Amino acid sequence: MDTNSFRSEAAAALPPATHELIARRERVLGPSYRLFYRHPVHLVRGQGAHLYDAEGDEYLDVYNNVASVGHCHPRVVGAVQAQAAALNTHTRYLHDAVVSYAEDLLSTLPAEIDRVMFMCTGSEANDLAVRVAQAHTGGTGVIVSAEAYHGNSMLTSQLSPALGTAQDLGLAVRTVPAPDAYRVGAPDLGLWFAAQVARQIADLERHGIRLAALLVDSIFSSDGVHPDPAGYLAPAVDVVHRAGGVLIADEVQPGFARTGQEFWGFARHGVVPDLVTMGKPMGNGIPVSAMAARSDVLAAFGETIPYFNTFGGNPVSIAAAQAVLDVIRDEDLQLHSDRVGARLLAELTGLAADHEVVGDVRGAGLYLGLEVVDPSSGRPDSGVALEVTEGLRQRRILTSVCGAGGNVLKLRPPLVFSDTDADRLVTGLDDVLRTLRP
DSSP: OTTBBBOOGGGSOOOOHHHHHHHHHHHHHHHHOOBSSSSOEEEEEBBBEEEEEEEEHHHHHOOOOSSOOOOOOHHHHHHHHHHHOOOOTTTTOOHHHHHHHHHHHHTTTTTTTEEEEEEHHHHHHHHHHHHHHHHHSOOEEEETTTTOOSSSSHHTTTTGGGGGGSSSOOEEEEEEOOOTTTOOSOEEEEEEEEEEHHHHHHHHHHHHHHEEEEEETTTEEEEEOOOOOOTTTTHHHHHHHHHOOOOEEOOOTTTTTTTTSSSGGGGGGGGOOSSSOOGGGTTTTTSEEEEOOOOOHHHHHTTTTTOOOOOOOHHHHHHHHHHHHHHHHTHHHHHHHHHHHHHHHHHHHHHTTTTEEEEEEETTTTTTEEEEETTTOBOOOHHHHHHHHHHHHTTTTEOOOEESSEEEEEEETTTOOHHHHHHHHHHHHHOOOHHHHO
């Protein structure tokens, strides 16, 4: 997660105003914070899939999935303004909006998932989901993918190997390699992945630890974006259920129409999770998140432990979330994501044929990964990937990298990303890649 970060040694080359703002930031903000790019971007405004800096220059946003229906969407802004002018309080008072939104949200999920609880962040949602899974199963063991990111609370940071080796994983946590169709030579990726999960369940059991959950982001975004073949998760879920565990689908990244083909990422795999978590894309960046659950899975926790999140599900955040759901439907953004994403995937696949440093292009809807490799060995090339990212930033196209090798461009723009935006991205990528040829 640190590959594309600004380094202080680059500060001397920056314009004086940028240098001074960075210096002020470093004086008052904690040292764990990171900035993107060698020349950080000072943004002051956004609209749709476009951002504007302090000098008025426009950028194409190919990274910010949190602003899911576009930066500053007028319906979301209007809903927030109207509710903020009326009331904002917590869920210990009755309020129709939170009940109506819960009903609406649950209508998008499988019928088996019939309860929902609200928080402010995806970290909180995953934290609660793990606690619910542990209460239901009586186990503590959790399996995650090798480069997963599931949050920054005490519990979820120990489930997030993407934070780096300085962050210890929990003693009851096990990791499995991502189901990487590009690099794994298995004839059946689903059976291969299920075998990895089974191996880690057996290791937990050898250490006297009962399995609680398999926690996965169904597009394996931090692992390098691995959406296909659709359905490969199902055998692993069967293995988990036979061992007495539950499936927690972390939908912060692939949910809310992002993959185009389905409203929820897990649906592409034909599975019904026991618990589903979601985060700020559901409110277009307003702090709101949720954990949805099967009643029977939630019962052991919900009937014994009171849960109160002071402003989880507050009326202002719920107004934003309802507006996002309405916009996705009214503007047909799931179909749009599917159509524009498929076109972009085809264009990038064609571009890869002209550039041998592009080893693979993959994606579903408007979530794509472009893998940069050393042509002579096929190994990840993080150095070139970083140069591509910086080259795009120079052309005012914003994205970043992911994956264990830090070599996969993560392309996840707002869902309103247009055909014209896609053309600009492909043209910019082609131009950058041509300048990097020896």
